[in-house]
Amino acid sequence: MRIEILSLLDTRAPGITFRSPLGQAWAQWSGTERPGAGDIANVEFDIPDEVGNWAPADGPDTLHSHAPEEPVRIRGVVTSTDEDDPVVAVRCGTDILLVEFPPAHKPPLGARIEFTTPRINAYPYSL
Numbered sequence: 001m002r003i004e005i006l007s008l009l010d011t012r013a014p015g016i017t018f019r020s021p022l023g024q025a026w027a028q029w030s031g032t033e034r035p036g037a038g039d040i041a042n043v044e045f046d047i048p049d050e051v052g053n054w055a056p057a058d059g060p061d062t063l064h065s066h067a068p069e070e071p072v073r074i075r076g077v078v079t080s081t082d083e084d085d086p087v088v089a090v091r092c093g094t095d096i097l098l099v100e101f102p103p104a105h106k107p108p109l110g111a112r113i114e115f116t117t118p119r120i121n122a123y124p125y126s127l
Helices: none
Strands: 002-009 015-020 023-029 040-046 062-064 072-082 085-092 095-100 112-117 121-125
Touching: 023 072, 040 095, 072 095
Parallel strands: 023 062, 023 121
Antiparallel strands: 002 015, 002 040, 015 023, 040 121, 062 072, 072 085, 072 112, 085 095
16 A cells, blocks of 8 residues: 655654555554655555454445554455455455454455454555
């Protein structure tokens, strides 16, 4: 996903606030070089923790948090799931997020869902 870095956070792990086509949020920066405010970056997002709860959702795809270090709200469509694998693919805009759910609480294929996570990681890449 292409994002614009809005600010750098002074936290234990390097953090950023950013704007994307899906909204504004924050993430822990996982690149070797720290970006600057105003930089544009292509990143892949990772959700490092299992997501315990989700809800059916209406509305556009979203990647949003109200403030740095607050939970990040994600809304998208489940595009892939396997009965024997806790990881499902969730399409958010043009990107795919791999999300781990407890086996008893996995969303069904094709469901539009919304969930929150305490944090996300941003891994920059070059095109």
